[in-house]
Amino acid sequence: MDTFSHALWGFGLFGFRRYPKFAALMGAMPDLISFGALFLLRVIEGNYTWGKPALSTLPAWIYPAYTVGHSFVVAFVVIGLMAVWRKEIAFAMLAWPFHILLDFPFHSLDYFATPLLWPLSDVKVDGIPWSHWYIWWPNLAGIVILLAYRYKQKRRIL
Template identity: 35%
Template sequence: MDFFAHIFWTAIIFRNQSPLWIPLLFGAIPDSTSWGVWFVQIIVTGKFRKTFKNFRKRPPDFSKLPKWVWTLYGASHSIFSFAVVFGTLSLITGKIFIPVLAWLVHILLDLPTHSREFLGTPFLWPLSDWKFPGFTWGKLWFILLNWGAIIFFIIYLFGIRGETLILF
């Protein structure tokens, strides 16, 4: 699933958490700590234009990505990494820390929406490199279905039901 869809689903699912920015932060962690860090690196080093020069003509060559990106991708999409952070924050706060569950939701949404061949979700990292045999989220039918559902829930919850979000 794409990054922005993760953010919107997090806002929909955790809309009653106040402040909302905390689950939004945790829902963004898996992609931000891998792709986000790499993206910043290619901008800072001046490699952005070269990296995305032919992006519209062909898919990116992921084999040329630095190994550290894949390590961060594995760690940030792992249920074990999530469990360590969830357990630690729950111990520190003395209660189940609900906002961090947005991280788990991100991983669970990625499992069926990433194929093994294209950005499979390494949810068992570092114990196993097995990936769920999902489908590629970039298919037009799924993009339309996913964003259609997001728009439906936004209209229903915030338009028809009149719910509000408290970001801060």
């Protein structure tokens, strides 16, 4: 899914107790440390071009950055450690594995398939890219329903 959708899913699902901004950040984090960093670098260098960058133009560091951010194994080890220390923060961090869960079926093998179980296994699926309208519009509808629900819930409490 696009990074902004990930942030909103994280915010809506895991930011309703406490730390809403942090939950949104954790939802977007796997993409921010890879494609976000690349975006920033290209803007600074002055050679940013709009759209999905071609594989041949990508720097080598983006692959390990993407892999570490998109692995359930890494996410749950880090969140498990955090849960020992601060449960509320660990809850907001669940936006991270939810990001991976959403990417898993919606990335094809051609472009950054999700390395779900790295470094334990190399398994990846050839998913349907999220940019197809029949994935993206239901995604948007899901976000709108979720945020509307949270808004109503909040008004009931106040």
